[in-house]
Amino acid sequence: MLLTVVIFLPLVAAGVLLAAPRLGGRAAVGVWVAASALDLALIGWMWWRFDPGDGASGLVDGLAYEADLQWIPTVDAGYHVGVDGLSLPLLALTGVLFLACAVYSLREPDRPRTYAALFLFLQTACLGTFASLDLILFFVFFDLTIVGMYFVIAGWGHGNARRSALKFFLYTFVGSLALLVGFIGLFLGSEERTFDMVALAANPPLADSPVAGGLVLLAIGLGLAVKTPLFPFHTWLPDAHTDAPAAGSAVLAGILLKLGTYGFVRIAMPILPDAWQRWAMVAVVVGVISVLWGAFVALAQTDVKRMIAYTSVNHMGYVLLGLGAAGLVASADEGARTVATVGAMYQMVSHGLLTGALFLLSGWLWSRGHSYAFDRWGGLARPAPVFAACLAVAAFGSLGLPGFSSFIAEFQVFTGALQAAPVATVIAVLGILVTAGLFLLTLQRLLTGDTVAPEEPDAGQETDAGQVQEDPAPARAGGGTAVAAETRQTTRIRDLRANEVVAIVPLLALAVVLGLFPRVLLDVLEPAAMAVVELVAR
């Protein structure tokens, strides 16, 4: 019951917002913040009461806060939700990130009431996906997230928002159709003819038909690969991110991408253990290609948001590397495979926090100068030291510096995967070098040098009037170019606002806490990871 409340509380709040058209914008976002905060508190309560157990637990047993209602009895699909060590961290991440987005959007000027309602709807969809223990329910929530995100991008995006939103929608929707085909395959292959994930994982279907199992895994894998996204299905991501509003990008990268990787751990691996073992090398190779491709392509970007988007491809590649290694049962012992799985699952949470923070920070650029182009910004450490400090911390976190959650994730992925797939892992390790280079280069370009900012299109709204001073000498390196001519030195750009700080700093602080005291999360994750590894090794 508690879990159902957690899932649908945001939806109820959204309904309230829609039913009260007279509500002012600030008040509407206030309702949003309150609903998200309450939801997070409830998730915190769930975490507090959750007993992860010792040994392997989760997926097929040890489920907490379970609810199972009949829905479509003819195909044995039901409202089956529950929490284990795999879903709880992601539920918590969803709660944290949506609250951060709510606080970040306190000053949203454009139709704030609808915006808040849309995000609350999206939150329910995300929470529902992570809590689902039924394939049809999972699919419904999964598709609802796509719908919600489509409207966020199309309605509140900038640039070529409609086109990007449509590309996002069509691409991921086609992916979800592949997923549905796979689910139907699982249903038809199962002995009990059920869509229930727990029952399917306990008694995996298609165990004795490698071809059918492989094809079903292919369908599910394709669907999830589009969502994750993995090379070569990632090209919707940069466009969607570039044109999405900051909070939308944060949710898209922080939560929606996790639906893909979560699907691998929750559905593909435990329900199709045979097929996963057989095709694990494919997952490893795709993961490694995503790692390097994402890193290198990010290095070449000239747009901050596109760059962050490509680093997501890179980071999700590590997840696949770890999960693939978990399937290489013959070539690595159980300890190493479990370490790799723990790392992959840790990466999901870590990436959500750090990339969420990075995208919220990139929103600062848009709100202050309506541009994400590297060459139109410079020397921001001078006028905006808080922004600079936050960006530096987020960048070092994202490049996997020890002391941040990402190190815990990537170290375990590499350490665990090396035995199973030595060549692939050694190649993948290069990824953290390229990301180090690209993030430091980003800091150099944005924060140091002469202070440069794009001409404010509507001066006075974002920068306080009178504080913008023309400097007659645009002294940027290689000055005299068109770029230097159209930018001007702005001595005062408004630093992060209080609500932006309150939204971003906790994300970074959490990344540090999880980097220095990983037991907080590992105590919950490890039993579930052991369960996954045991289920895959069947």
Added chain:
Amino acid sequence: MSGALTALVLLPAVCGTGLLVTGRVADRIAGPVAVGVAGAGVVLAALVADARPSVSMPFLGIVDGGDLRLVVDGLSAVLVVLVAAIALLVTVFAVADLPADDARARFFGYLLLFVAAMLATVTAATLPTLLLAWEVMGATSFALIGFRWEEPGKLAAGTRAFVTTRAGDLGLYVAAGAALAATGSLALADLGRATGGWADVAAAGVLVAALGKSAQLPFSAWLSAAMQGPSPVSALLHSATMVAAGGYLLIRLQPLLAGTGWAATAAAWAGALTALVLGAVAVAQTDLKQLLAASTAAQIGFVVLAAGVGATAGGTAQLVAHAAVKAGLFVAAGAWLTALGTKELADLRGAARRYPGIGAAATVAALALAGVPPLSLWATKDEVLAGVDGTALHVVGLAAAAVSAVYAGRILAVVLARPAGDEAVDAEEPGTRRIPVLTTAVAGVLAVFAAGLGLLALPAVAEELKAVLDAQGETSPVLGELLLSGALALGVLGLTVAAVRARPAVVEWLARSLLGSWAGLGRLLSPRPALALARVLATVDDRVLDRAVMGVAASGRRLAGLSAKADDAILDRAVSGVVTATRRTADSSARIDNGLVDGAVRATARMFRRAGDAARRPQTGLLHQYYAQAVVGLGVLLVLLLVVR
């Protein structure tokens, strides 16, 4: 005592973080706080060096050795004391040297974090702990080297240092995986048990990490860029810490290297060649800090050589002695830079005479660097070379030792000379023309150690060190070797000074040679290939992958278009055709209608009219005629019936 060990690492870490978070408000108290913390660090270091405690905190799970574990053994004890002591001295120097209006809270915050990371590195007992400390050290070095980020190129130098050392760090990630695969544990002590292919992988990883951190070949060039940092940073990072960490790691994991059969030899050669090549690079430098940087790589080369040949005591002694010597020289270079505004060797002519206190300290340190007896590096270098077996390696080592006398001689020949009066002082920044007493005191203390550690030449002292390091039985140099190397150093030093005085052109020629530009090693670290590859891949991403997807979408649309066209062309045309045909039919029907039917109708009507007229004609009203007509009609009917049947 484990509390002392925890405090040793956590105190600087927490205080440093506190200073960073507080920001510029804390600028005024930052210096005193840092000195206090560093002073406490020395006390704590002495305590843990004596008590040898260990401490552990849960960190990663699943496998052994995932915890954060600090252990102090003999090697760690020596290094903890060394690092803490140099950190204190350099902190004092920084307080005196940094301008008052600098962002001191940020500087000392990062400095303390760096020291904490280095202390954790030399006490780490598990791979996660080591890697955590190791990389945090790299990141703080980035922040310290790029401390004056407002000035162009400074942060770029930090980036180069961090990215290069991280390239080496990748080796540690791989080594951790190999350790887990080979031993099922992440504890450093278990790494020596590794056998087979995984041991090779682990050793290779460790070797690469150490070479990167210690600026050995081929990674040396980042050290040149790192000289962009403030002088105290150079004095700390490039003497007892950071570059020393690689040498330390190889000494610590010597059993692993030795177990593989090739890694130890590779380390020995990498160290020896670095000592020689970077020594030659140092000779060709015209900038004092660049010269010192190259000589740092060269001197650490002897440590790496020692780790390779298994002379752990010699290597440790070399590490300690070099730390004192090089810190002293960097302090002197920094003091001159602040006072005279230049670090160009030519413009530092007579600097030691201008400021006799620090000049004396620098002279002692430079003599030690040259390997002049009875000073420290003379003793420790021979300790290292005594462990070398192969003749070739020995010759390279001796040559490298001779080269160190050349570059030390270059410094001495300049700074002890009489000022000519045409030095371009204030070339780089306005000098203050004064050297604070504190700076001189720091340099003096370091000079005392640089000279005093020559005691290691005494067999009794050397044996004591071996006992601490648990390295009994390693060979020490015999008296003949010591005398030979001492004479070699003195001879080369004298020749160098004479040559520099008599033929300054030689120096200029050297500076213009390839050696002057660090033997082109910088090119090896160039990011250009990576950037070019990135651009190519990004183009492929846009032009091929995205196009492909959009192509699929477009072809979908084209398909839709085609269907639409087919719809238009075939179905619609068919329909239209039908319509047209119908219309045409209709038209023709109409024409037929008009021409034929209508005509027919009209004709019929006409006919009927005519027929009517004709028919009217028989209607005569005469009955008999009607009968006759009826008979004809019936007859026709009858004929018809007959025909039809």
